[in-house]
Amino acid sequence: QAKEHGKNKYHVFHTGMNMQSYRSFLMQNDLWKAIERDELELVYQPRVDVVTGKVECAEALLRWNHPSWGAVSPAEFIPLAEQTGQIVEIGDWVFRTACQQLKHWEENGYNSIRLSINFSAQQFMQKDLPSRLKRSIMETNVSANRLEIELTESALVKNEEFIINTLREIKEMGITISIDDFGTGYSSLQYLSRLPINILKIDKSFVHGITDETNENRLITSTIISLAKSLNLSVVAEGVETKEQLEFLSLHHCDEVQGYLFSPPVKQEPFEKMFLQEKDMVFDVKVQHENRI
Numbered sequence: 440q441a442k443e444h445g446k447n448k449y450h451v452f453h454t455g456m457n458m459q460s461y462r463s464f465l466m467q468n469d470l471w472k473a474i475e476r477d478e479l480e481l482v483y484q485p486r487v488d489v490v491t492g493k494v495e496c497a498e499a500l501l502r503w504n505h506p507s508w509g510a511v512s513p514a515e516f517i518p519l520a521e522q523t524g525q526i527v528e529i530g531d532w533v534f535r536t537a538c539q540q541l542k543h544w545e546e547n548g549y550n551s552i553r554l555s556i557n558f559s560a561q562q563f564m565q566k567d568l569p570s571r572l573k574r575s576i577m578e579t580n581v582s583a584n585r586l587e588i589e590l591t592e593s594a595l596v597k598n599e600e601f602i603i604n605t606l607r608e609i610k611e612m613g614i615t616i617s618i619d620d621f622g623t624g625y626s627s628l629q630y631l632s633r634l635p636i637n638i639l640k641i642d643k644s645f646v647h648g649i650t651d652e653t654n655e656n657r658l659i660t661s662t663i664i665s666l667a668k669s670l671n672l673s674v675v676a677e678g679v680e681t682k683e684q685l686e687f688l689s690l691h692h693c694d695e696v697q698g699y700l701f702s703p704p705v706k707q708e709p710f711e712k713m714f715l716q717e718k719d720m721v722f723d724v725k726v727q728h729e730n731r732i
């Protein structure tokens with residue numbers, strides 16, 4: 440009987456593997472048509488200033504609304520798009536669409552908002568990336584100094600000189616540069632201090648552990664904040680879900696926070712409403728929790 444059980448298990452596992460790679464294959468196929476079929480969409484998550492409690496920035500996050508699978512996560516399809524090179528076309532679409540959105544906001548009275556855009560490692564290795572970005576900025580006539588680029592720490596560790604030069608060119612255009620998921624990669628402090636960057640974003644895996652008294656994530660998080668300060672960088676915490684996490688971050692002088700505690704990523708219109716409310720979201724959260732029974 441045990442043998443039979445084992446066989447079944449093997450069968451399920453094996454079929455599962457095939458299903459997974461078959462799904463990837465179908466996805467890569469459909470991804471070529473996603474842009475012309477208008478299936479890609481950007482959603483926006485507010486980033487809140489810890490001191491003023493105001494929405495300062497929006498992070499643009501990509502969504503793929505597939506006709507039969509529904510919403511496919513960028514965590515699933517971006518790696519597939521990197522394998523086939525589709526990331527170049529998708530990355531251009533994301534950047535252009537984000538610029539158009541920011542231009543729309545500039546023209547409609549939301550003119551202090553900043554917009555941050557994620558870039559994949561592969562995309563960053565394109566030799567002509569700075570000129571591609573310049574083209575979109577010129578075509579949409581948007582202010583580059585309200586655009587921000589997020590690059591994950593793990594994308595930085597290969598071809599260091601090339602990365603530094605590309606970052607420098609992009610920074611010279613007026614764009615802000617932030618290191619996403621900081622703490623999960625392996626960049627050396629010496630390298631970090633040479634990078635022309637502006638912001639460190641603490642990965643949500645550290646943020647989630649900070650309210651546990653014995654958790655080393657508290658130490659890691661406060662150390663990243665002091666590190667950022669001593670390098671003259673701003674620091675943003677992602678994945679903030681509880682009032683306790685917010686309080687720890689605020690106590691340690693984190694500059695901006697982002698997470699479900701304030702809002703999940705939302706479509707353009709609800710984002711605009713949130714921005715216009717001009718309320719102190721940090722204060723609001725604290726009061727809400729204090730009134731809880």
Ligand code: C2E
Binds near residue numbers: 533678697700
């Ligand atoms: P990321 O840039 O680190 O984005 C943060 C992710 O955490 C997002 O997932 C966001 O929806 C989610 N998140 C936000 N607040 C919370 C929270 O309080 N708790 C938890 N548990 N999660 C939270 P999403 O949108 O699924 O994106 C996943 C990753 O895909 C992003 O991680 C980014 O690396 C990549 N990505 C997203 N959009 C793009 C894009 O336009 N281009 C590229 N190249 N990559 C993208």
Ligand code: MG
Binds near residue numbers: 498557619
């Ligand atoms: Mg990001």
Ligand code: MG
Binds near residue numbers: 619642677
């Ligand atoms: Mg991140």
Ligand code: MG
Binds near residue numbers: 619620643677
């Ligand atoms: Mg992350």
